[in-house]
């Protein structure tokens with residue numbers, strides 16, 4: 001096993017540099033870590049706050065400082081959002097395969113906390129001279145994460161979709177994506193967010209013959225391809241993903257957007 005991989009798999013304690021409340025129940029925790037600094041957009045870490053479980057989180061900032069952006073949904077994510085500057089968390093990773101760059105004018109679609117891995121992807125695309133367009137979606141305008149930062153980065157190439165119509169397009173981001181795909185001259189598609197949204201965008205990209213990558217979530221324990229709790233078809237999401245391309249998705253269409261394994265390994269319908 002390489003030295004880098006051994007170091008990535010070991011637990012490390014990192015101190016929280018600051019916590020930014022992005023919206024009610026959504027917080028970004030910043031820290032410094034030598035391995036996360038070199039991660040690929042789309043890779044994730046396992047985060048273990050004191051007194052709680054260990055859960056997967058995408059890296060939402062990659063560079064001198066790293067960050068995770070957490071939506072408080074249950075005991076561990078709530079514990080994370082309750083932490084403050086100076087607190088310690090244990091991390092492992094970064095793990096998995098992140099996004100790879102395709103095309104020159106990609107369309108990106110991010111729903112809810114799905115924007116966490118998409119933000120560093122946008123930053124990388126811009127640094128390499130690509131021209132990304134992003135649809136940022138959320139239930140309401142108050143839940144649009146990183147809105148100001150993305151506005152500064154993308155200007156008129158940032159589009160908003162809210163389910164309640166409080167800002168931008170009124171309706172699902174996937175519906176808006178169909179419109180932009182019909183109007184625009186995009187040569188690749190990326191998506192991260194609720195799986196029903198990603199499945200709709202996958203179908204839209206396939207109909208137009210465009211290459212696509214999406215980031216999947218499955219229940220994770222080991223994060224290194226051993227326990228099978230994140231299995232989908234022949235793949236382990238922690239090791240072969242979380243980013244899946246069109247060819248991989250075609251092999252798991254009976255599960256993608258339909259069902260997942262629950263924590264005890266039983267197939268269960270996806271609820272969004």
Ligand SMILES: Cc1cc2nc3c(=O)[nH]c(=O)nc-3n(C[C@H](O)[C@H](O)[C@H](O)COP(=O)(O)OP(=O)(O)OC[C@H]3O[C@@H](n4cnc5c(N)ncnc54)[C@H](O)[C@@H]3O)c2cc1C
Pocket residue numbers: 044053054055056057058059068069070071072073074075076077078113116117216217218219220221242
């Ligand atoms: C690769 C990946 C990246 C993710 N990135 C982010 C992110 O950037 N921001 C964010 O807010 N959330 C992210 N998640 C989801 C996050 O891991 C879950 O919301 C979190 O685990 C919930 O734990 P809980 O104890 O707070 O809630 P619980 O009440 O225990 O669970 C709530 C939901 O989270 C799921 N979940 C619980 N434990 C795990 C686990 N070990 N692995 C996967 N899912 C689990 C459950 O299946 C359930 O659907 C990511 C998940 C994966 C797999």
Ligand code: FES
Pocket residue numbers: 219220221222223224225226227228229230231236237238239
């Ligand atoms: S989490 Fe164990 S194989 Fe993926």
